[in-house]
Amino acid sequence: MKNYQAPKDLLQNRVILVTGAGKGIGREAALTYAAHGATVLLHGRNVAQLETVYDEIEAAGCPQPAIIPLDFEKADDKAFEGLAGSIGLQLKRLDGILHNATAALSPFPLELHSMEQWLQLLRVNVAAPAALTRACLPLLKASPSASIIMTGESHGHTPTAFWGAYAVSKAALEPMVKIWAQELENLHPNLRINALIPGPVNSPIRRKTHPGEDHLNMTQPADLMPAYLYLMGDDSAAIKGEVVTLT
Incomplete structure (x- = not known):
């Protein structure tokens, strides 16, 4: 998967929503x-960052993207349903979602976590992807071939001291992916969902949690793109409900 060579037209005529698209892995994806x-739908909180990505896509001569600003910490079901409704009204289809928006805290003991911190991380990292996926399911079910990717995290996959609510919230994605895959398997074979754990990568969150690392000499977001392309395109159509690790 790391060495997958995607054809240039792998995602031709498809509409894909990328959350957290303003920076890091989301931007690169x-x-x-x-x-x-x-046609990429750029989600994030920082409109200026999204506009920069928008301009880069247009300058490269790619299909015109769209910007969807939404704060997952504050969004409710009505907001997610409105987002999905706008996609259906304006673009008439949705063929994939990359869930990459993430909230994180620097490592510290679990006993010091406040209720507010728990709720923030669980809301952004678990509840928002679940609610957004649910709202978009009618569009995804109508696609000839749709893919959902959840970006997991190595500390959630293998729990480690001091990673607390962040690790717990990212770990929760794994059973959610497996449950959803089982529920969709027979009725909607055209729709698949998987989790991808990229491992240590030079991203804004990694620089926040590991400030002393040599980030320039570690895995870069671009190095992950063969795997993200593979799981979004039809060559991975048989892979469903899997937690894929790249480490």
Whole structure:
């Protein structure tokens, strides 16, 4: 998967929503999906960052993207349903979601976590992807071939001291992916969902939690794109309900 070579038209004529598209892995994925033919919907909180990604996609001559600003910490079911409704009204289809928006805290003991911190992380990292997926299911079910990718995290996959609510919230994605895959398998074989754990990568969150690392000499977001392309495109159609680790 790491060495997958995607055809240039892998995502031609598809509409893909990327959450957390303003920076890090989400930004790189948005640019990459657009370069392979997709109309990319750029989600994030920081409109200025999204506008920069938008301009990069347009400058490269890729399909015109769209910007969808939404704060997952504050969004409710009505907001997610409105987002999905707008996609259906304006674009008439949705063929994939990359859930990459993440809230994180620097490592500290579990006994010091406040209720507010728990709720923030669980809301952004678990509840929001679940609610957004649910709202978009009618569009995804109507697609000839749709893929949902949840970006997991190595500390959630293998629980480690001091990673607390962040690790717990990311770990929760794994059973959610497996449950959803089982529920969709027979009725909607055209729709698949998987989790991808990229491992240590030079991202804004990694620089926040590991400030002393040599980030320039570690895995870069671009190095992950063969795997993100593979799981979004039809070559991975048989892979459902899997937790894929790249470490």
